[in-house]
Amino acid sequence: MKPRFTFVLVAAALALAGSAQAAPAEDYIAANKCGKCHTEKTTKKGPSFASLAAKYKGDAGATAKLLNTLKTGGSVDHDKATGSDADLQAVITFILASK
Numbered sequence: 001m002k003p004r005f006t007f008v009l010v011a012a013a014l015a016l017a018g019s020a021q022a023a024p025a026e027d028y029i030a031a032n033k034c035g036k037c038h039t040e041k042t043t044k045k046g047p048s049f050a051s052l053a054a055k056y057k058g059d060a061g062a063t064a065k066l067l068n069t070l071k072t073g074g075s076v077d078h079d080k081a082t083g084s085d086a087d088l089q090a091v092i093t094f095i096l097a098s099k
């Protein structure tokens, strides 16, 4: 029984790690209530992620700009986002890849 039990534990750990890796940006967006104002495709209080992706398409500085906006409020006086730069960059990458 023991080896089998170990196998189950390892499988569970891998499943957890896998889900955390699959969607860190989506987890962040859910945890930080970005969805109150944004959805992927439709304009709510804020623009849809797909429309932001279209707006910043081809803009090599987009990630830096949006990181600044999320951290400081930027020129649009956005709600300040919490989290590490790495978290925010993952979110921005996710947003800019939206269609």
Ligand code: HEC
Pocket: 029, 032, 033, 034, 035, 036, 037, 038, 045, 046, 047, 052, 065, 066, 069, 070, 074, 076, 078, 079, 081, 082, 091, 095
């Ligand atoms: C209270 C509503 C609200 C919440 C909550 C909110 N946003 Fe926004 N967001 C807006 C509005 C409104 C705009 C459009 C601002 C403008 O362009 O004038 C915007 C714009 C943006 C932009 C584009 C900024 C730019 O410079 O073009 C990004 C990226 C963004 N939001 C990401 C996020 C993320 C990530 C979260 C969660 C941490 C979030 N927003 C939470 C309302 C919100």
